[in-house]
Amino acid sequence: MDSVWQDRGARFRMDKFFELRTIVIDLLKVILDEQGLENALPFSAVTVERPKSAGHGELSTNAAIVAAKSLGQNPAWLAGELAARLRLDSRLQEVAVAGPGFINLRLRPEVWMSIARTAVGAGPEFGRSNIGAGRRIHLEFVSANPTGPLHVGHVRGAVYGDSLGRLLEFTGHDVVREYYVNDGGAQVDALARSAYLRYLEANGSAVEFGDGEYVGEYLISVGIGLKERFGDELIGKNEAEWLEPVRTYAISAMMDLIRKDLDLLGIEMDIFFSERSLQETGRIEEALAELDRRGLIYEGVLDPPKGSLPDDWEPRRQTLLRATAHGDDVDRPVRKSDGSWTYFASDIAYHYDKIKRGYDELVNIFGADHGGYTKRLKAVVSALSDGGMPFDIKLTQLVRVITNEGASRMSKRAGQFVSLREAVEAVGPDVTRFVMLMRKNDAQLEFNFEEVRRQSKENPVFYVQYAHARICSVLERARSAGFRVDDSDLLDCNWSLLAHPDLVALARRVAEWPRTVDQASRHHEPHRIAFYLNELASDFHSLWSKGNSDAELKLLDETQPDASTARIGLARSAGIVISSGLGILGVTPISEMRN
RNA sequence: GGCCCCGUAGCUCAGCAGGAUAGAGCGACCGCCUCCUAAGCGGUAGGUCACAGGUUCGAAUCCUGUCGGGGCCGCCA
Numbered sequence: 001m002d003s004v005w006q007d008r009g010a011r012f013r014m015d016k017f018f019e020l021r022t023i024v025i026d027l028l029k030v031i032l033d034e035q036g037l038e039n040a041l042p043f044s045a046v047t048v049e050r051p052k053s054a055g056h057g058e059l060s061t062n063a064a065i066v067a068a069k070s071l072g073q074n075p076a077w078l079a080g081e082l083a084a085r086l087r088l089d090s091r092l093q094e095v096a097v098a099g100p101g102f103i104n105l106r107l108r109p110e111v112w113m114s115i116a117r118t119a120v121g122a123g124p125e126f127g128r129s130n131i132g133a134g135r136r137i138h139l140e141f142v143s144a145n146p147t148g149p150l151h152v153g154h155v156r157g158a159v160y161g162d163s164l165g166r167l168l169e170f171t172g173h174d175v176v177r178e179y180y181v182n183d184g185g186a187q188v189d190a191l192a193r194s195a196y197l198r199y200l201e202a203n204g205s206a207v208e209f210g211d212g213e214y215v216g217e218y219l220i221s222v223g224i225g226l227k228e229r230f231g232d233e234l235i236g237k238n239e240a241e242w243l244e245p246v247r248t249y250a251i252s253a254m255m256d257l258i259r260k261d262l263d264l265l266g267i268e269m270d271i272f273f274s275e276r277s278l279q280e281t282g283r284i285e286e287a288l289a290e291l292d293r294r295g296l297i298y299e300g301v302l303d304p305p306k307g308s309l310p311d312d313w314e315p316r317r318q319t320l321l322r323a324t325a326h327g328d329d330v331d332r333p334v335r336k337s338d339g340s341w342t343y344f345a346s347d348i349a350y351h352y353d354k355i356k357r358g359y360d361e362l363v364n365i366f367g368a369d370h371g372g373y374t375k376r377l378k379a380v381v382s383a384l385s386d387g388g389m390p391f392d393i394k395l396t397q398l399v400r401v402i403t404n405e406g407a408s409r410m411s412k413r414a415g416q417f418v419s420l421r422e423a424v425e426a427v428g429p430d431v432t433r434f435v436m437l438m439r440k441n442d443a444q445l446e447f448n449f450e451e452v453r454r455q456s457k458e459n460p461v462f463y464v465q466y467a468h469a470r471i472c473s474v475l476e477r478a479r480s481a482g483f484r485v486d487d488s489d490l491l492d493c494n495w496s497l498l499a500h501p502d503l504v505a506l507a508r509r510v511a512e513w514p515r516t517v518d519q520a521s522r523h524h525e526p527h528r529i530a531f532y533l534n535e536l537a538s539d540f541h542s543l544w545s546k547g548n549s550d551a552e553l554k555l556l557d558e559t560q561p562d563a564s565t566a567r568i569g570l571a572r573s574a575g576i577v578i579s580s581g582l583g584i585l586g587v588t589p590i591s592e593m594r595n
Numbered sequence: 596g597g598c599c600c601c602g603u604a605g606c607u608c609a610g611c612a613g614g615a616u617a618g619a620g621c622g623a624c625c626g627c628c629u630c631c632u633a634a635g636c637g638g639u640a641g642g643u644c645a646c647a648g649g650u651u652c653g654a655a656u657c658c659u660g661u662c663g664g665g666g667c668c669g670c671c672a
Contacts, residue, residue, distance in 0.1 A: 186672070
């Protein structure tokens, strides 16, 4: 028996699907060799996975179909040959050819149990992999304007980015989390004017807010803070004198707010990168000079947009980036007619900076309202790295917040929004995070504030946590009953006593964990972890429930200590995976559900 | 007018790098606590995967078009 089913010391990169796939492909090559057929085929399409319907075995492979296709051979014949060889492997209990050439497989129960046992041995390391090989991945996310606290709309990107980071770290990447602070544009000037009004108010003046100013109450304390700092010395001065100090103070206050908001969700950024710092150090000019060297900057006039024109549209000569040379639809302006740089120019410099820092891959997470921005940014990164920098942009669709007053549109300027803080304080960070991660990032998400608050006990996150709590509970009870159920004991217990189909079903699910992690990581999709955990929890709850009527499935039965210990070992493997998975989502794996 | 995302059960959404009879939760209906936590479990009902073509042995999945929802579209960031 070769060693692929055995533990591999400290690495524990057990993934039965992948290993079995290797076996299948190797056997396939042997057969092709013997027949004098080409054996260097593209085997990437070969899969070994759990079939959609349970009637087709535990695992199913399309290997024969795939190979037969590129060889022009009969798939049924090739499947027969392959199945004959697979039957010689004693770890396989059933090998059947079905349909157009699928091979359906069933493993011996002890093979599945050996994987669950591996999980107990590996603990939190189970499922961890090194597919990242230490590659340095830069994640930019949140990057909300520093003009107010975060609201529910920002939470999704924040949670998604943070969990993606955890997932990438779990799969062997070196992750940097970064927040780009838009502290260099007109919006922070508007912030400063609004803060100045609050400052005057704090000094006893009646004030009136104009269009485009931030009326939110969160600036009142900033006004008071300004008064404490500057007394009355800014009163009556003209804007040129007070704008800069007020802006600096207000931005700093807003970033403090934002940092605290992120804290509420357990999110910690490695770097806060200031847009203004780019403007002040000539790095925009530097980046554009780099593009100019590549012949991508020119003076020109853009074609008018198709369709209905804006009222004030007129042809205008401006400095443009030849983004079309790198896949964008139109060239993009980098300088305004007054000579100042556009926001896009700052972004060019920012991404040039990222590239120069030497990361192996960049990932940006934007809200869907920035969707129109992805092509030009990809063009910039492609141009500045000569196409060498992997760059993924993920969009999170906007969150539709539903309260008992209906769907609310969130506007920071109007000062009306459900803040991150309100949401977290109402339902807690765990529920907030889990709800955001139960959806694929590019699907629209409905955050029914009232419902989540009212029915928080029926939220999916509790379902998963409950499974974990039950596992902790049975371990505790076993200990009080005198069982030895530390992980080291469970490793040594008699796993071969576990063969009941329902026990095997749970072990099978546990065994899917490494593959789930792997796929989620490759696709940058942490929601797959959330869905997997729900299924794992479901398998566990089902087993638990059956234990009430079937003594063979009851985890803790003092009349059969050896089998009980083994079943508890299996439960423990599920608990390890739940804990690990919730960790990736940033959700607490609680051990008790008591109120 | 153009670009991006989406359209799967009454509702909210999965569907893993095209695969064999399309899934879950909620809601509806019927059952299960003297038994390791019922925040749980079992079962029933419910879908021409928006529509029309195409590629393929095989399409919810890939391509084209149409319709519908959302987002974006030259000196806002």
